Amino acid sequence: MPLSKLETSIEINRPVKDVIAFVDDNSNDPIWQSSVLESEKVTAGEPSAGTVYQVKEKFLGRVIEQQWEVTERNADGSAWSAKTISGAFPMETSMTFEANGDATTVRRTLNIEVGRFFKVASPVVAHIAQREMDMDFANLKELLEAGT
Numbered sequence: 001m002p003l004s005k006l007e008t009s010i011e012i013n014r015p016v017k018d019v020i021a022f023v024d025d026n027s028n029d030p031i032w033q034s035s036v037l038e039s040e041k042v043t044a045g046e047p048s049a050g051t052v053y054q055v056k057e058k059f060l061g062r063v064i065e066q067q068w069e070v071t072e073r074n075a076d077g078s079a080w081s082a083k084t085i086s087g088a089f090p091m092e093t094s095m096t097f098e099a100n101g102d103a104t105t106v107r108r109t110l111n112i113e114v115g116r117f118f119k120v121a122s123p124v125v126a127h128i129a130q131r132e133m134d135m136d137f138a139n140l141k142e143l144l145e146a147g148t
Contacts, residue, residue: 004126009107010137014144016099019106020077022144023095026053032140034132035059048073052085060128064088089113106140108133 012019022028024047029039038056045051051070056063066087073080081094092111097104112129 004112004123004129006110006112006126006130006133007108008130008133008137009105010141011100011103011105012141012144013103015102016078016097016104019104019140019144020097023097023106023140024077029055032143033136034139035136037063042067047077047080053082059132060125066091106137108137 026039026041029036035057036055037058038054040054041047042052042054043050047070049070049072051073053068054065055068056065058064064087066084068082069085070080070082071092077097079094079096081092083092084090090113094109096107098107110129110133112126
C-alpha cells in the first residue's frame with residue numbers, strides 16, 4: 001500500500017530545554033502518546049544516532065512490537081529522526097523543537113507504510129494515525145503546561 005506522510009505541530013508554553021527533556025525521557029512516552037503501552041531504551045547512554053528503543057503499541061486493536069533506531073540527532077536534541085528496524089510495518093519519524101520566546105514549537109512528521117498488516121485501506125489508517133498524533137500533541141501540551 002502507498003506510503004502516508006503525516007504532519008502535526010503545536011506550541012507549548014514552556015522553554016525548549018524542558019520540552020526536549022520531557023520527550024527525551026522515553027518513560028514518559030506512555031503518558032503522552034496514547035498508543036504507546038511500553039517504551040524501553042535498549043542502548044545505554046544519552047539519546048544519539050544509533051540509539052535503539054523497543055516499543056509496544058496498540059493501534060487499531062492490535063498490539064505491535066517494534067524497534068526504533070535514532071538515525072540523526074542534533075547535539076542539543078532540538079532535531080532528530082528515527083526509523084523502525086523491526087516490526088509489522090516500516091515507519092520513519094522526525095521531530096523538531098524550536099524556541100519561540102518562552103514557548104516551544106514542536107513539529108513531527110511520520111511516514112508510515114501499512115503494507116499487508118492492516119486489511120483496511122491506507123487512507124483510513126492514515127486518518128486514524130493523524131487524529132492520534134494530533135491528540136498526542138495536545139496531551140503533551142497539557143502535561144507540560146501543567147508543570148509535569
